[in-house]
Amino acid sequence: xxxxxxxxxxxxxxxxxxxxxxxxxxxxxxxxxxxxxxxxxxxxxxxxxxxxxxxxxxxxxxxxxxxxxxxxxxxxxxxxxxxxxxxxxxxxxxxxxxxxxxxxxxxxxxxxxxxxxxxxxxxxxxxxxxxxxxxxxxxxxxxxxxxxxxxxxxxxxxxxxxxxxxxxxxxxxxxxxxxxxxxxxxxxxxxxxxxxxxxxxxxxxxxxxxxxxxxxxxxxxxxxxxxxxxxxxxxxxxxxxxxxxxxxxxxxxxxxxxxxxxxxxxxxxxxxxxxxxxxxxxxxxxxxxxxxxxxxxxxxxxxxxxxxxxxxxxxxxxxxxxxxxxxxxxxxxxxxxxxxxxxxxxxxxxxxxxxxxxxxxxxxxxxxxxxxxxxxxxxxxxxxxxxxxxxxxxxxxxxxxxxxxxxxxxxxxxxxxxxxxxxxxxxxxxxxxxxxxxxxxxxxxxxxxxxxxxxxxxxxxxxxxxxxxxxxxxxxxxxxxxxxxxxxxxxxxxxxxxxxxxxxxxxxxxxx
Numbered sequence: 083x084x085x086x087x088x089x090x091x092x093x094x095x096x097x098x099x100x101x102x103x104x105x106x107x108x109x110x111x112x113x114x115x116x117x118x119x120x121x122x123x124x125x126x127x128x129x130x131x132x133x134x135x136x137x138x139x140x141x142x143x144x145x146x147x148x149x150x151x152x153x154x155x156x157x158x159x160x161x162x163x164x165x166x167x168x169x170x171x172x173x174x175x176x177x178x179x180x181x182x183x184x185x186x187x188x189x190x191x192x193x194x195x196x197x198x199x200x201x202x203x204x205x206x207x208x209x210x211x212x213x214x215x216x217x218x219x220x221x222x223x224x225x226x227x228x229x230x231x232x233x234x235x236x237x238x239x240x241x242x243x244x245x246x247x248x249x250x251x252x253x254x255x256x257x258x259x260x261x262x263x264x265x266x267x268x269x270x271x272x273x274x275x276x277x278x279x280x281x282x283x284x285x286x287x288x289x290x291x292x293x294x295x296x297x298x299x300x301x302x303x304x305x306x307x308x309x310x311x312x313x314x315x316x317x318x319x320x321x322x323x324x325x326x327x328x329x330x331x332x333x334x335x336x337x338x339x340x341x342x343x344x345x346x347x348x349x350x351x352x353x354x355x356x357x358x359x360x361x362x363x364x365x366x367x368x369x370x371x372x373x374x375x376x377x378x379x380x381x382x383x384x385x386x387x388x389x390x391x392x393x394x395x396x397x398x399x400x401x402x403x404x405x406x407x408x409x410x411x412x413x414x415x416x417x418x419x420x421x422x423x424x425x426x427x428x429x430x431x432x433x434x435x436x437x438x439x440x441x442x443x444x445x446x447x448x449x450x451x452x453x454x455x456x457x458x459x460x461x462x463x464x465x466x467x468x469x470x471x472x473x474x475x476x477x478x479x480x481x482x483x484x485x486x487x488x489x490x491x492x493x494x495x496x497x498x499x500x501x502x503x504x505x506x507x508x509x510x511x512x513x514x515x516x517x518x519x520x521x522x523x524x525x526x527x528x529x530x531x532x533x534x535x536x537x538x539x540x541x542x543x544x545x546x547x548x549x550x551x552x553x554x555x556x557x558x559x560x561x562x563x564x565x566x567x568x569x570x571x572x573x574x575x576x577x578x579x580x581x582x583x584x585x586x587x588x589x590x591x592x593x594x
Contacts, residue, residue: 410452
């Protein structure tokens, strides 16, 4: 298989056509404009307005007048933004509030004039299916249950690498529960339990991940991060054990002074009253399902729509490696050299070398692709800046331990691989968050790339003429005669560090 097949590369971002998605939800109206319908598309614009369209659906059956005007104003603004960004394909989706309101149809007529395009009102099943596609967009080979909590409803669906099934919609949105109970959370408990009990297929989620989607659950996870003083504030892929999340949800819904809780200031005011109800729904859902863990996703129906518009070939690409290759093309000196690093380091894990799993190989390739993105920074800060960029990048198809591994591997590529070399506070905290094995691998990959760059100076066509090999207790680097003059003190020092990390003696040979 060629590296192009492995990484699924694409042309320059300027060759893509921006695609916009407006999501008219029960709580917010949001526009996201993406680079195009490609596997690792990044948003080039993202704006939401908290309108609360579904705030009084249960009690009045209608969308509130003030909420409607806010939504129409937002749609008019979004129409102009899409025109400025040259979005030719603007898709608009409406969910539970509009779907159920007595005046939903008249709102859609006005909203289509404001947005300048047709609006698709999603059924609950279609909404769940798009949420599942969103999970596939953000996670590699996802296998579990997805739940998308909005203001009006909760969509649930079962996902495995080849199929999606059991799409269900439950009337458990946060705004709906507030309206239905008069903002009395104790009254919501039997409502939630009854709705969950009717969804018999949920037992299939036992022992598998639960992918949590929606702004309310993201706000809940943000509060959890603050309580733990977690070293990252990246929501995508944030994972919490089921029991820990149940206990945290119970703590949140019973908290008497939630407004003063650390981290609440980072939650939008219009969403704060919904958080305890979202915690209640998640708590009772987890108790009923008993999944292996809760994994947060920033990918929902908007990204699911984007995924559904891709070709099957594009969908099949690895989202992590696509992103890393695109980033290398934009920020490194040579993406070709980055590909050469992937092949060159293969030799370290062949023959008598240490073994690696397919996932570890995948992460090694990602680290090689990102290894030169900090080359324009001041030499004294390349490690620190690369670590910060990668740790907080818009990566998908990767969990937090994998993200931290990538950040540390590229950090060690710049600062060296001595275990005690790090004095950067963030790198120290990140190292503590992953296994000793992953820490060691990050130092090995960092040392290998440092060695390669001492040979190639970041340029393609050099290291592919050299060879690494394990020969008994020796790690051998063989150079062609044409590059014999590259052998020297600095190369031997860097190669010696790599060999020591692999418990080998270093030897540099010149080919005959």
